[in-house]
Amino acid sequence: MRVLLAAIFVYGAMLGAIGWLSSAYGEGRWPAWTTALAPLVVVAALVSAAVLFNRSGFRPRFRRISPDQRVAELEAKGLLLRQSFQARRAFAVEAYEDEGPHYLIELTDGGPADGRVLYLNGQYLHDHEPITDDPSMNQSRTFPCTEFEVLRHRKAGCVLQIRCGGTMIEPELIASRRIWEESRIERHEDGDLIADKTYDTLKREWTSRGVAAS
Structure with a gap:
């Protein structure tokens, strides 16, 4: 279930970004920077999904710890x-x-x-x-x-x-x-x-x- 929710979250983020750009620029020429927006949205959505839909014990570790702390x-x-x-x-x-x-x-x-x-x-x-x-x-x-x-x-x-x-x-x-x-x-x-x-x-x-x- 968590995997399905994470997939829906990522897909929704992509659709949301496309919808926002469409409403902002319509059928006109989109700025060049928008070509880099799609991969950034995907990466941000994947990281957010990993944090939001994983149990606390399995969330990725974003802080560095010393070898002694790991032990x-x-x-x-x-x-x-x-x-x-x-x-x-x-x-x-x-x-x-x-x-x-x-x-x-x-x-x-x-x-x-x-x-x-x-x-x-x-x-x-x-x-x-x-x-x-x-x-x-x-x-x-x-x-x-x-x-x-x-x-x-x-x-x-x-x-x-x-x-x-x-x-x-x-x-x-x-x-x-x-x-x-x-x-x-x-x-x-x-x-x-x-x-x-x-x-x-x-x-x-x-x-x-x-x-x-x-």
Whole structure:
């Protein structure tokens, strides 16, 4: 019903604009600016309909909020998943196209995940990469580190933040992205815990086609 009302609203706004122009200028020559009026009316009507005919919980967000505010909102709604890890060492794989960096991290927390390897991949990891070629944005590496917390959207699975603690771990190496080309190595999803292969085995496999040039 709300979709139907929104469609009627937009259609009515268009008819109203045309009717107003017809009454104002009749059959005479319309000013040049009227050619731009139609798309402006449509856009304004669509935005108004989105606000008027959506429930308050689904209305578009027109204000910007900080990452911490976003995390707090999701946590209040029960949509935030916190995952805490302790790590011993890590290696990286070159970013492939627009997928972002890849990290394989050996965990050591004394619990069920001890000795397993955590696989992380995504654009969000760029926030923690070192920058040395832009004086206005230069930063040191902040991840991987010996203690960190991954904050994920419980339903979507996407990473919102990585909160770093402990000591920064310099990756042992960066494997060449050529490993992706016709690779027999099993592909993993962001956040996977790998238990069937050791860290050293994975490192040998991922570096079988070389290490990225520094």
